[in-house]
Amino acid sequence: MPGSARARRGPRGQGGAVRVLVVGATGHIGSYLVPRLVGAGHEVVALSRGTREPYRAHPAWERVERVVADRDAEDAAGTFGARVARLRPDAVVDLVCFTPASARLLVEALRPTGAFLAHCGTIWVHGPAAASPLREDDPRAPFGEYGTQKAAIEELLLAETRSGGLRTTVLHPGHISGPGWPVITPLGNLDPQVWRRLSTGEELLVPGLGLETLHHVHADDVAQGFERALADPGAAAGESFHVVSDRALTVRGFAEAAARWWGREADLRPVSWEEFRAASGEHAEASWEHLSRSHSASTDKARRLLGYVPGHTSLEAARTAVEAMGLLPDGRGTLSA
Structure with a gap:
């Protein structure tokens, strides 16, 4: 809806309740993010495959619109982005995008809507650390499918925004930890x-x-980062941020x-x-x-621009x-x- 009143009222600047669609809403981050967004007064649409309940029970879920979708199947059919756009979000938090092709489909569908897209990346986009603490703009040498794909998605999204297209931001968590799932041990495994x-x-x-x-980072601190990015997309758009512990x-x-x-x-x-x-x-x-x-990643940028403070x-x-x-x-x- 280019030029519509709805497109113009997307989350810009500080404050204001908006309609937020969370993709992968019942996972590690979404289990904490959705209640945060409801508590902040946002209208929340929780999209997931419908295979599980959130890791953390909370009464806020009673006030959430639930949508079931198989993203992999709909991406393959080329329909997922259109489905998301039809739900008319002012902002989308994408927690489960793992390939540039999937990200591109969503961007193309959202571009005419004036929505704001916040993508979940990973500190693995850096590859082996060459300095400590890592900064978002440090030279990178990602390796492995996960880190390489996430780095390509970040490049795609931020180039889109900086060229005047869809407003996007990318948040890079560390090793996400919290109640309900195994945690990376001191040896870097799940043994x-x-x-x-x-x-x-x-x-x-x-x-x-x-x-x-x-x-490491607690899932609720990652959720905090996304909440703060949605509260001030003017500061977040076109940027990437580390969201980790202190x-x-x-x-x-x-x-x-x-x-x-x-x-x-x-x-x-x-x-x-x-x-x-x-x-x-x-x-x-x-x-x-x-x-x-x-x-070992620096949070200085997220603290300075978003007010992020890990708890x-x-x-x-x-x-x-x-x-x-x-x-x-x-x-x-x-x-x-």
Whole structure:
């Protein structure tokens, strides 16, 4: 609806309730974002595949319009963008876009509407860290399908905005943590044996010296970043932002702090990557994917332009997940589950 009153009243500048469509609304971030948006007075449309309820129950969901859609199938048919546009959002938060082709379809459908598009990226767009902390405009060398595709999506979206097209912004979370799903361990994988060994004081093999960094973020802090971007698209449009905790943790520092949750001292033995791979099996590749990047990202830009202030440290974000998994001490210094 180019030139319509509705197109002109999209979220511009500070404040104002608008109609927000959240794609992937019942996932990690959406479970926290949707209640935030409802609480801020926005009209919220929650679009998901309909295969699960939000990770976090909240009465705000009773005030949300729910829409079920299979994005993969509709992208393949070329209909997903049109479906989103027909729902007449003033703003779209896209939490589950993983290819430039999918992003392009949505941009083309939204371009005539005057909507604002906020996309969820990842700090993996940086590839191996060359400086610390990373800034959004640092030179990049992404590798692997996920980081490479996300970097291409960011380039597409920001070029669209800077050329005078659809207003977009990209938020890059770290390792998203919170209650209801497994959390990246101090070894950069999802192996539950890492938590067991830390909880019992057993020896834990650590590849290298354990000085690589991991940058976690609580899902609610990522949601905060999106809420703040929607509140001030004038500052957010055409920009990308890191949304992470205040500081990253080293492998060794994370493991030692986590062991203290169970009243233990971490027994860490540095080994070569070859020995670690032989001992860790299928989990070793995930460790390499995380630790070879060794990310520590700056939030200065998000703080300055959006007013973003993370509410959880990396350690606090990880602990909320471990606690929800039933793995904290039961009073006898052992695992409760």
